[in-house]
Amino acid sequence: MMRFHHMGVFVADIDEALRLWVDVLGFTLTHRAFIPDGRKDQPGTRMPAETLDDIFGVEGARSEMALLTSADGAMIELQCPLVPKIERTPPENLRYGHTGIHELGFQVEDIDGWFERIRAAGYQTQTDYVWPWAVTGKSFLFYDQDGNLIQFCEQKGMPSWRP
Known part of the structure; x- marks a missing residue:
């Protein structure tokens, strides 16, 4: 297990x-x-x-x-x-072109409300909008204060990767 x-x-x-x-x-x-x-x-x-x-x-x-x-x-x-004293990873090394775990994803409800809440709190979103995701869902990504990427996903119905 x-x-x-x-x-x-x-x-x-x-x-x-x-x-x-x-x-x-x-x-x-x-x-x-x-x-x-x-x-x-x-x-x-x-x-x-x-x-x-x-x-x-x-x-x-x-x-x-x-x-x-x-x-x-x-x-x-x-x-x-x-x-050792922590050093911030340069932003260009936190994106998709480097190895490592760069994205932490959460399943949420009311994704539009979360999008507004994150932006109102001053965090940078990767896009200026919530986008379609996995055929029946919506998603957005944002960066924490250290540049770590966090994804919020809202799924309605069966995800496209499930049989």
């Missing part, structure tokens, strides 16, 4: 990221902390320093993280590394 657990989004400013995810998108902040929070031999340690050093590939790794959940159970992990 395998099911989706969460998506990690690395950000340069965690407070600005929370403005999008909590205030605009309606996620609930369930946990916020600095990691690491101890060492392997300390009881109650959730993220040992040794492990974070191995994951980040540097000695003395440190990050601020936040876990968020939607009403439907989607979970987002925001990470704002302090050591």
Whole structure:
């Protein structure tokens, strides 16, 4: 068995990221902390320093993280590394011409309302309109404060890729 657990989004400013995810998108902040929070031999340690050093590939790794959940159970992990200091990816490397996960998609209802809400909050949309998607749906894409691409899709009826 395998099911989706969460998506990690690395950000340069965690407070600005929370403005999008909590205030605009309606996620609930369930946990916020600095990691690491101890060492392997300390009881109650959730993220040992040794492990974070191995994951980040540097000695003395440190990050601020936040876990968020939607009403439907989607979970987002925001990470704002302090050591090593995070660098914003150049916009040209966040588009479709480079490898990596560059698009996070959500199924929504009232896509036109979401489009207006995203634009009113000051986020750049990839197009100035909501476009037809998968024969029976509509969609739009927008960029968060770090240039990460997020897609909203509204599906009415059977998607075109299903038999």
